[in-house]
Amino acid sequence: MTDKILTHIQFSNINKYYAKKHLGIFTDRKNSKTILDSAEIELKGGKCVLLTGHNGSGKSTLLRILAGMLKPNSATVATGFESLSWKKANKLIRRQVMYLYQEPYMFDGSVTRNLRYALNDKQLGSKANHQITQALKWANLEHRAETSAKCLSGGERQRVALAQAWLKQPSILLLDEPTANMDEESRRSTEELLRRFKDSGTALLIASHDVNHFSQTMDKRLLLEKGKVFEIADHVNSAHDNVSLFPNTSNKLKA
Amino acid sequence: MESVSSTILEAIALLFSGDAELWGIIGISFRISTTAIIIAMIPAVLIGFTLAYADFPGRRLLISIFNTLLAVPAVVVGLTLYIVLSRQGPLGEWKLLFSQTAMVIGQIALSFPILVAMSHSAFQSVEIRAWDTARTLGRNPLSAFFIIMKEVRFGLLGALLAGYGRIIAEVGASMMLGGNILNSTRNIPTAIAMETSKGEFAQGIALGIILVSMAFILTMSLQYMQGKGSIRT
Numbered sequence: 001m002t003d004k005i006l007t008h009i010q011f012s013n014i015n016k017y018y019a020k021k022h023l024g025i026f027t028d029r030k031n032s033k034t035i036l037d038s039a040e041i042e043l044k045g046g047k048c049v050l051l052t053g054h055n056g057s058g059k060s061t062l063l064r065i066l067a068g069m070l071k072p073n074s075a076t077v078a079t080g081f082e083s084l085s086w087k088k089a090n091k092l093i094r095r096q097v098m099y100l101y102q103e104p105y106m107f108d109g110s111v112t113r114n115l116r117y118a119l120n121d122k123q124l125g126s127k128a129n130h131q132i133t134q135a136l137k138w139a140n141l142e143h144r145a146e147t148s149a150k151c152l153s154g155g156e157r158q159r160v161a162l163a164q165a166w167l168k169q170p171s172i173l174l175l176d177e178p179t180a181n182m183d184e185e186s187r188r189s190t191e192e193l194l195r196r197f198k199d200s201g202t203a204l205l206i207a208s209h210d211v212n213h214f215s216q217t218m219d220k221r222l223l224l225e226k227g228k229v230f231e232i233a234d235h236v237n238s239a240h241d242n243v244s245l246f247p248n249t250s251n252k253l254k255a
Numbered sequence: 256m257e258s259v260s261s262t263i264l265e266a267i268a269l270l271f272s273g274d275a276e277l278w279g280i281i282g283i284s285f286r287i288s289t290t291a292i293i294i295a296m297i298p299a300v301l302i303g304f305t306l307a308y309a310d311f312p313g314r315r316l317l318i319s320i321f322n323t324l325l326a327v328p329a330v331v332v333g334l335t336l337y338i339v340l341s342r343q344g345p346l347g348e349w350k351l352l353f354s355q356t357a358m359v360i361g362q363i364a365l366s367f368p369i370l371v372a373m374s375h376s377a378f379q380s381v382e383i384r385a386w387d388t389a390r391t392l393g394r395n396p397l398s399a400f401f402i403i404m405k406e407v408r409f410g411l412l413g414a415l416l417a418g419y420g421r422i423i424a425e426v427g428a429s430m431m432l433g434g435n436i437l438n439s440t441r442n443i444p445t446a447i448a449m450e451t452s453k454g455e456f457a458q459g460i461a462l463g464i465i466l467v468s469m470a471f472i473l474t475m476s477l478q479y480m481q482g483k484g485s486i487r488t
Binding site: 027064068069095097098101104105107120164 | 312382384385387388389390391392393394402405406
């Protein structure tokens with residue numbers, strides 16, 4: 001089942017709270033802080049979902065849970081094929097989901113070395129160099145191939161991370177504020193690369209507090225507030241999507 | 256003044272003469288400390304890594320315990336292990352006291368907290384983002400662990416050097432657990448202490464020169480590697 005390419009995944013009933021701990025050992029459930037309260041989200045191949053919400057609303061937490069980096073207190077996952085336990089889903093997620101930080105982490109060494117880390121064992125054979133060259137070309141980074149990745153600008157780092165994603169070819173790409181603190185040119189080139197991912201059938205989920213960005217790319221806009229996800233039905237492209245994002249209409253918020 | 260300089264000259268002559276007893280002591284010292292650091296290194300690095308990245312109950316308590324152990328004097332470690340290994344002690348049956356094995360155990364106990372604390376801070380210097388990035392790129396946990404090890408290689412080397420520095424020059428635990436037996440458990444620090452108490456400084460100075468030279472070479476090589484790392488692209 002895990003070898004099937006994901007074209008559709010639904011996460012529902014995602015709950016996450018942080019409980020206070022005494023002496024770092026004893027959990028105090030009464031003084032817990034709820035971050036996500038029965039949040040739900042659906043992602044489809046070739047569609048781009050923009051997740052908005054004010055700073056501290058839990059966007060990063062939600063993305064990190066979807067990326068399998070953070071364990072939720074509870075969650076249900078269903079793909080187009082089956083319902084999965086969190087443990088099984090996590091395996092699938094690790095293989096098919098990729099998460100990009102606002103400021104992507106660059107490992108010690110050249111851009112080429114950083115790209116090499118994104119290749120799986122099968123890709124690491126004789127064609128590895130060719131694949132890396134292609135990735136550099138795709139992200140317009142050929143002139144930076146041998147530069148130390150730690151010395152790159154924010155925009156270039158984001159392009160390296162996207163080139164890594166291009167090599168890994170995930171079914172779902174999660175991006176946390178991908179264009180924050182970027183100049184106009186870097187923002188445009190990042191958006192262009194994201195559009196290419198979308199066109200190739202990748203499901204995109206972009207968390208951004210700036211609602212005006214990605215208007216050309218997004219198909220849905222969601223709002224994360226008080227731990228719940230609401231759909232904002234104000235986008236022109238939403239008419240094209242014939243499947244409702246949430247069967248449960250009580251979660252819908254009119255904007 | 257003349258006697259000091261003549262003793263130093265005598266010490267250098269002793270080193271170059273290839274004195275069997277002197278070089279035997281040096282060999283024992285390096286053998287015991289190298290064995291101890293190799294045994295301690297792998298679990299200590301794994302614990303340092305776990306303390307830096309994993310979230311489990313009692314993590315902070317463990318960090319405090321290891322930091323406290325850093326400050327325990329070598330003599331106290333020696334005394335504790337002496338009691339454990341002595342004939343009436345819980346491990347008395349193993350008859351390990353006054354053997355090289357006892358010294359290795361003592362040196363493992365001494366270097367372990369340093370290795371854990373320093374590798375923990377080395378791993379902490381690389382944010383959790385590094386680990387998460389390696390994992391989201393599709394690396395399995397083992398492969399991600401080696402990528403992070405590479406990121407913190409100089410911090411880990413620093414931990415190794417600090418740990419090695421502590422045990423190779425330590426006299427208290429070696430004396431109590433080894434017993435300073437010639438050709439068996441007499442190492443550089445116990446020999447220096449004994450020769451000095453006898454008023455024979457030449458051998459002590461010769462051994463001191465070895466220790467200082469070793470510290471110099473290790474520090475220089477670390478600096479060289481760090482320098483090379485920083486300009487590498």
